[in-house]
Amino acid sequence: MSVLQLDGVAKNFGAIEALKGVSLTIGKGEVIGLMGDNGAGKSTLVKIIAGNFRPSSGRIFLQDREVTFHGPLDARRHGVEIVYQDLALCDNLTAAANVFLGRELTRGFGPIRINDYAAMNRRAAELFQELKSETRPKDLVRQMSGGQRQAVAIARTRLSNADIVLMDEPTAAISVRQVAEVLNLIRHLRDQGVAVVLISHRMPDVFSVADRVTVLRRGTVVADKPVAKTSPEEVTGLITGAIEHA
Amino acid sequence: MPDQTTASVEGDLSKAIAGQTQTRLSALFAEQATWVFLAAVICAVGLSLMTDTFATPQNLFNVTRNFAFVGLVALGMTVVIISGGIDLSVGSVVCLSAMVVAIVMNAGYGFWTAAFLALAASALTGFVNGALIAWLRMPSFVVTLGMLSVARSLAMVLSDNRMIFEFGPDEDLLFDLGGGSTFGIAHPVIALVLLGILTSFLLKWTRWGTHVFAIGANERAAVLTGVAVPWVKISVYVFSALMAGITGILEAGWLGGVTTNLGQSMELAVIAAAVIGGANLLGGAGTITGAIVGAALIEIIRNSLILLGISTFWQGAFVGSFIILAVAFDRIRALRSTNL
Numbered sequence A: 001m002s003v004l005q006l007d008g009v010a011k012n013f014g015a016i017e018a019l020k021g022v023s024l025t026i027g028k029g030e031v032i033g034l035m036g037d038n039g040a041g042k043s044t045l046v047k048i049i050a051g052n053f054r055p056s057s058g059r060i061f062l063q064d065r066e067v068t069f070h071g072p073l074d075a076r077r078h079g080v081e082i083v084y085q086d087l088a089l090c091d092n093l094t095a096a097a098n099v100f101l102g103r104e105l106t107r108g109f110g111p112i113r114i115n116d117y118a119a120m121n122r123r124a125a126e127l128f129q130e131l132k133s134e135t136r137p138k139d140l141v142r143q144m145s146g147g148q149r150q151a152v153a154i155a156r157t158r159l160s161n162a163d164i165v166l167m168d169e170p171t172a173a174i175s176v177r178q179v180a181e182v183l184n185l186i187r188h189l190r191d192q193g194v195a196v197v198l199i200s201h202r203m204p205d206v207f208s209v210a211d212r213v214t215v216l217r218r219g220t221v222v223a224d225k226p227v228a229k230t231s232p233e234e235v236t237g238l239i240t241g242a243i244e245h246a
Numbered sequence B: 001m002p003d004q005t006t007a008s009v010e011g012d013l014s015k016a017i018a019g020q021t022q023t024r025l026s027a028l029f030a031e032q033a034t035w036v037f038l039a040a041v042i043c044a045v046g047l048s049l050m051t052d053t054f055a056t057p058q059n060l061f062n063v064t065r066n067f068a069f070v071g072l073v074a075l076g077m078t079v080v081i082i083s084g085g086i087d088l089s090v091g092s093v094v095c096l097s098a099m100v101v102a103i104v105m106n107a108g109y110g111f112w113t114a115a116f117l118a119l120a121a122s123a124l125t126g127f128v129n130g131a132l133i134a135w136l137r138m139p140s141f142v143v144t145l146g147m148l149s150v151a152r153s154l155a156m157v158l159s160d161n162r163m164i165f166e167f168g169p170d171e172d173l174l175f176d177l178g179g180g181s182t183f184g185i186a187h188p189v190i191a192l193v194l195l196g197i198l199t200s201f202l203l204k205w206t207r208w209g210t211h212v213f214a215i216g217a218n219e220r221a222a223v224l225t226g227v228a229v230p231w232v233k234i235s236v237y238v239f240s241a242l243m244a245g246i247t248g249i250l251e252a253g254w255l256g257g258v259t260t261n262l263g264q265s266m267e268l269a270v271i272a273a274a275v276i277g278g279a280n281l282l283g284g285a286g287t288i289t290g291a292i293v294g295a296a297l298i299e300i301i302r303n304s305l306i307l308l309g310i311s312t313f314w315q316g317a318f319v320g321s322f323i324i325l326a327v328a329f330d331r332i333r334a335l336r337s338t339n340l
């Protein structure tokens, strides 16, 4: 049974054809490295899976059942979580408040409810500990390093029991040590049966953590094969177009 | 007023983690409101020494009551500014609300009917503002500038531009609410304190408050994480209009008569109060204490002009310069922190 299946998904922005009929299947606990040049359509594809965009045409299946998402919340309810390229954090809120943004824990009686900061801080601290990140729940995001911000955004996806986590360039702006941590987290997710789609421009990341590499070029899938059966050289050729297809 | 920190409720896990978090005292001095408060105190002390008219019970009573009106409206304005918007229509909504109360009571209805209708009219203007801003994504500056004109014009139409000074059977109740006092504290001041506590509480302790801050800092992030952004925005403008509406009712009672130039260019003093108190016009930051202290500082300065015999024509220059100065300080601080 596949966790996610895309069938001929296309997306136009006016005259721009960002995606031209993408088909893709992802199994439980599988890590897919999604690669491609700038503007190839990686972010667009991931945003469609996450319910941010409606595809112009094509179908999406989760656990073999066709779904149509009405926005990111709907996708989240179906077990799809995403870490956005710009992380979608609010600088003026604490790490914990960002983790829980939109699904704050509250306490009280009946309709009168107040934020349960203690519980949110506690749970966020646990999540950061799982991520082996030195992020303090009560610190403002404004004061945080790139790696800590990444941890906050990733911790968000851990709040629910997602079946699939989409990550848009999580290792683009962080230190080497933090990259290793993020890759470890991805392995940790996979071991719990979570499927991960990892967008990255960094060949070593993809080859160290992914099971399969999918290459997009100008909105089309030009390769989709196990990492064991390809090489960084071949993938580079596919990305640039030096190799037409594989 | 609810504290900015929640340190007391946290377990030792977060205490250990928060080892580096700043102490209460340094946090206090990082707040713009603290400095504005000190400035207000210095002005007040200076005035009491320089004049023998400032520190009289009657003058202090007047000062507190006057600043309460600006402060009340500034509560709503601060919430709007935190959400990343601006509400220029508040002065006109004060007038519209006062006029509705006046006309309905003048027609012989009771106070509560009149107050309900006045608040309903105010809430409606806020809803229209919010709906245009949230759903049609129009700039708040443009929408509320239009409403500034519409609401005052409605007040003129309703009253036929007459002054209304007879308020029917419940007249005494209205005059007492706006002009009376309890334990020597003017009623508008009591309203300011109660509504200030309520607003602080909402901002600090409810999901709504968190979402208002989130929208002001990064609206897209709020949308993506599932915050009901349009509804929060609409509620923010309705809240602001309701504060203006309440102020209108109290001012009608205080003045004992309503004319169509009530609340004219009040928005400027209100925005100044919020901004002086630390609200960031770019959104995402602001405090209720700051807005109240800001309103107090403006009123003390205004009062001092009168007491020191300086022409009141200077008021506008002071209020305007204050807005510009407060924003300039904010910019300088932002530039410094990005240059680090």
Ligand SMILES: Nc1ncnc2c1ncn2[C@@H]1O[C@H](COP(=O)(O)OP(=O)(O)OP(=O)(O)O)[C@@H](O)[C@H]1O
Binding pocket: A013, A016, A017, A018, A036, A037, A038, A039, A040, A041, A042, A043, A044, A045
């Ligand atoms: N909201 C939008 N409106 C119009 N065009 C868009 C929009 N989003 C993406 N595009 C266009 O779609 C194409 C694919 O963009 P996309 O962001 O998916 O690329 P990407 O592979 O993620 O690139 P990068 O590596 O730079 O992040 C580009 O031509 C882009 O300009």
Ligand SMILES: [Mg+2]
Binding pocket: A042, A043, A044, A085, A168
């Ligand atoms: Mg992208």
